Amino acid sequence: MNTLWPQELRSELGECVRLDRATLEAHAGDKWHAATLPEAVVLAQTTEDVVRAMRFAHERRIPVTPRGAGVGYVGGCVPVHGGIVISVAPMQRIVELNTADGIAVVEAGVLTADLQQAAREQGWFYPPDPASAKESSIGGNIATNAGGPRCLKYGVTRAYVLGLEVVLANGDILRCGGRTHKNKQGFDLTGLFCGSEGMLGIVTQATLRLIPHPPARAALSASFPQFTMAAAAVQNILAAGHLPCAMEITDGFTLAAARSYLGPSSLPEGAQGHIIVEIDGQQHALPDELRAIRRILLETGADDVQEAENEENVERIWQLRREFSYSLKATGLTKLNEDIVIPRSRLVDLVSWCQNLQQETGIPIACFGHSGDGNIHTNIMVPRDETGHERRAESDACVNRLFQWVLSHGGSITGEHGIGLAKAPWFEEAIGTIAFRVHREIKQALDPLNILNPGKMGL
Amino acid sequence: MNTLWPQELRSELGECVRLDRATLEAHAGDKWHAATLPEAVVLAQTTEDVVRAMRFAHERRIPVTPRGAGVGYVGGCVPVHGGIVISVAPMQRIVELNTADGIAVVEAGVLTADLQQAAREQGWFYPPDPASAKESSIGGNIATNAGGPRCLKYGVTRAYVLGLEVVLANGDILRCGGRTHKNKQGFDLTGLFCGSEGMLGIVTQATLRLIPHPPARAALSASFPQFTMAAAAVQNILAAGHLPCAMEITDGFTLAAARSYLGPSSLPEGAQGHIIVEIDGQQHALPDELRAIRRILLETGADDVQEAENEENVERIWQLRREFSYSLKATGLTKLNEDIVIPRSRLVDLVSWCQNLQQETGIPIACFGHSGDGNIHTNIMVPRDETGHERRAESDACVNRLFQWVLSHGGSITGEHGIGLAKAPWFEEAIGTIAFRVHREIKQALDPLNILNPGKMGL
Numbered sequence: 001m002n003t004l005w006p007q008e009l010r011s012e013l014g015e016c017v018r019l020d021r022a023t024l025e026a027h028a029g030d031k032w033h034a035a036t037l038p039e040a041v042v043l044a045q046t047t048e049d050v051v052r053a054m055r056f057a058h059e060r061r062i063p064v065t066p067r068g069a070g071v072g073y074v075g076g077c078v079p080v081h082g083g084i085v086i087s088v089a090p091m092q093r094i095v096e097l098n099t100a101d102g103i104a105v106v107e108a109g110v111l112t113a114d115l116q117q118a119a120r121e122q123g124w125f126y127p128p129d130p131a132s133a134k135e136s137s138i139g140g141n142i143a144t145n146a147g148g149p150r151c152l153k154y155g156v157t158r159a160y161v162l163g164l165e166v167v168l169a170n171g172d173i174l175r176c177g178g179r180t181h182k183n184k185q186g187f188d189l190t191g192l193f194c195g196s197e198g199m200l201g202i203v204t205q206a207t208l209r210l211i212p213h214p215p216a217r218a219a220l221s222a223s224f225p226q227f228t229m230a231a232a233a234v235q236n237i238l239a240a241g242h243l244p245c246a247m248e249i250t251d252g253f254t255l256a257a258a259r260s261y262l263g264p265s266s267l268p269e270g271a272q273g274h275i276i277v278e279i280d281g282q283q284h285a286l287p288d289e290l291r292a293i294r295r296i297l298l299e300t301g302a303d304d305v306q307e308a309e310n311e312e313n314v315e316r317i318w319q320l321r322r323e324f325s326y327s328l329k330a331t332g333l334t335k336l337n338e339d340i341v342i343p344r345s346r347l348v349d350l351v352s353w354c355q356n357l358q359q360e361t362g363i364p365i366a367c368f369g370h371s372g373d374g375n376i377h378t379n380i381m382v383p384r385d386e387t388g389h390e391r392r393a394e395s396d397a398c399v400n401r402l403f404q405w406v407l408s409h410g411g412s413i414t415g416e417h418g419i420g421l422a423k424a425p426w427f428e429e430a431i432g433t434i435a436f437r438v439h440r441e442i443k444q445a446l447d448p449l450n451i452l453n454p455g456k457m458g459l
Numbered sequence: 460m461n462t463l464w465p466q467e468l469r470s471e472l473g474e475c476v477r478l479d480r481a482t483l484e485a486h487a488g489d490k491w492h493a494a495t496l497p498e499a500v501v502l503a504q505t506t507e508d509v510v511r512a513m514r515f516a517h518e519r520r521i522p523v524t525p526r527g528a529g530v531g532y533v534g535g536c537v538p539v540h541g542g543i544v545i546s547v548a549p550m551q552r553i554v555e556l557n558t559a560d561g562i563a564v565v566e567a568g569v570l571t572a573d574l575q576q577a578a579r580e581q582g583w584f585y586p587p588d589p590a591s592a593k594e595s596s597i598g599g600n601i602a603t604n605a606g607g608p609r610c611l612k613y614g615v616t617r618a619y620v621l622g623l624e625v626v627l628a629n630g631d632i633l634r635c636g637g638r639t640h641k642n643k644q645g646f647d648l649t650g651l652f653c654g655s656e657g658m659l660g661i662v663t664q665a666t667l668r669l670i671p672h673p674p675a676r677a678a679l680s681a682s683f684p685q686f687t688m689a690a691a692a693v694q695n696i697l698a699a700g701h702l703p704c705a706m707e708i709t710d711g712f713t714l715a716a717a718r719s720y721l722g723p724s725s726l727p728e729g730a731q732g733h734i735i736v737e738i739d740g741q742q743h744a745l746p747d748e749l750r751a752i753r754r755i756l757l758e759t760g761a762d763d764v765q766e767a768e769n770e771e772n773v774e775r776i777w778q779l780r781r782e783f784s785y786s787l788k789a790t791g792l793t794k795l796n797e798d799i800v801i802p803r804s805r806l807v808d809l810v811s812w813c814q815n816l817q818q819e820t821g822i823p824i825a826c827f828g829h830s831g832d833g834n835i836h837t838n839i840m841v842p843r844d845e846t847g848h849e850r851r852a853e854s855d856a857c858v859n860r861l862f863q864w865v866l867s868h869g870g871s872i873t874g875e876h877g878i879g880l881a882k883a884p885w886f887e888e889a890i891g892t893i894a895f896r897v898h899r900e901i902k903q904a905l906d907p908l909n910i911l912n913p914g915k916m917g918l
Contacts, residue, residue, distance in 0.1 A: 100694060100804035101833075123700065147641055156641065158650070159618055174893045180800040181832035182606055182615065182874035184654060185889050186898055186916055191617070191650035195643060215700040235559060241582065241674040241741075282700075282751075285744030292741075341639040345559035373640035374560075415641035430644050434633045438905065439645055445904035446897065457645055 074420030108139030230273025527599030533879030567598030689732025
């Protein structure tokens, strides 16, 4: 390949092409540990920038790694084969917010929290709420089909994407779906690009569904002396006909870390399980539902139930949840956060199995997450040996055993983060040989030169 | 081609292969007018039957038309090139209904209403509610990504499909997705098969998401002296933070037909708009919300509001809605039911435009449907000329003009029924040249011999 192509790209596209070391380094990876320098970075201001860069790459068979806000967890935007990183991060325009149609049209670089805020100001709601909402972009959310606690009631990103503008591997602009809330025109291309991790095209604009913002929300927080009780509470609440917007569960290991971090008044001593239940709806409807759920929690063995009936107190409960995460960080151990999913009935099995693994290996494991849909963030806490080095190989072995267990129990190795590089080694086993072949066939159909985010998912 | 292949198929697969004229005729079409005889019908009892039939067809390049309950509206299961019809209608087993995991595993032939009923008996809910629920199958619902009134709050079929078993064009069995409520393992193959109209594979089994059944529901029904008021009521209800499970709207033409069919006490004289609003949730929450919505309806100009606070009365309101449909049939005119979708803000424009078209052409047009998501069933009523013949050519011209109008106003020519044969002539224009090419590429990737439901969507 002509090694002068980065200069040519810059001559053709101008200012949006960056070749300086600092920019290349800033676009070498995401929140995962891997990093590779690209040879050029395109900071796209417009769809046309993406088209021109993609055509340039297509003509010369240069690998292209699409990138949003760069806050993924699986190395999905590491340019493993060098080439061009096309970042849509500068494309931050909310093009239209139309409540009469119940839609927002946004450029791919718009931060999720900015869209949520813009909709909220008009009394409307964009429900997907990945923990990274303040720093992740809609384009990245679409690439990974991002979730979050509220997916239990409201569904993942896919459920809110009505239409897309996508730059294909050859630079053509595909528009699929549209601004209607239903659309059965042909195959679900819009859905296919949701979660495709930048391997089938580059999303540059999205038309998103908004719903009326529920006027009120309320929450409960409860500690249990046994984890089994917390898991049973999750089942009992659903079985009684409640569909909370979120139901988060936390295990004893995390609670102990939180208690030591936050002080003894924060949580009952020896709590082995904790859940947060958030409900939303009409203002006058919530107090009764809150009481009904409180009753279920107490009947299931909760020994400390807090209620939050207004926005401020609800936020306080979620702040406690965030402290759980900080508490784990405060242990000083690196945490390998694996976003596995299990069938909901397997919550207790998962936590018991992790406790056994911890006893066997001496490697701490902390479980907390979205219990309603079985999406439990299972954190392998990498310990250090006597010389201060991380016991990384043993920790990685634990991850491997975790994934094997999850797959043999009807689970998924990722519910939110995606496959990318990090989970590629398990991907074919996870989905099976035939599904893997179908992935290859679709990839080959839409990107025959294999220039779009090559090397990911093991494809 | 060896013309003896139907006999060979029968020898290989046995009893499930039918070659008799009556069975061939019964599998020649759906509710649309087109019909073509297949050369053989496979009444699959098991996935293995489908696999064997598909392998047989693949080896000999025989066209295969997959079929569910055969109640589609767009000729999607007409075997236009003859060959084999593979019917999964006999596969009616509910394999598992697991409320702890919140899932049902069903064979593709299970009738939608049967699954709804089975879930309901355990206090759980399968929300998708196509009007055909009592006669359509889950497989067919998946093939068309079926909707219904409740999709406003609950989403279409896709939102409830967690995993699929699909027999591919070469007879391989693909399993995608699974029994977890979240799953980000690779591309969204499950979503791709939802709505693929039997052109990419044959769905034989599905794992579906169930949610807790809302304990109560309630409804309102309101007539308006002007259609614009009814459309405004839809907007005002949403803007006030209500998300009803359904919001149905009906135009003046349909109401006049209903009044003449049901008698003068059924509806106010000269009503030009009517809406039904259904809400659901916790029992104690509904009366207040009902009152709040009633107030909005009256403020927006409703001159007759009925409330239904219990299951029986809610059903009575829906019965009125069904009578609207019967009233149109009672006019004696053939109705061409087009399930177009428009952006929600365009409801009034659509109905005004239809009234103008009616005045210009003398062909009656009746609009009613799912106003919340803009999915309006627009019924071109085919009149007869003096000699008693249907003025079909003129009516077809009206359909054509309707579709052109819909497409030029950001709409979709189908929200529920799909493309099939009926809408194939407009398909490429509707989605654009590039999206059409991507359809071809995906079709070619998954069915390179083009034996799966060939001739549909104009592919």
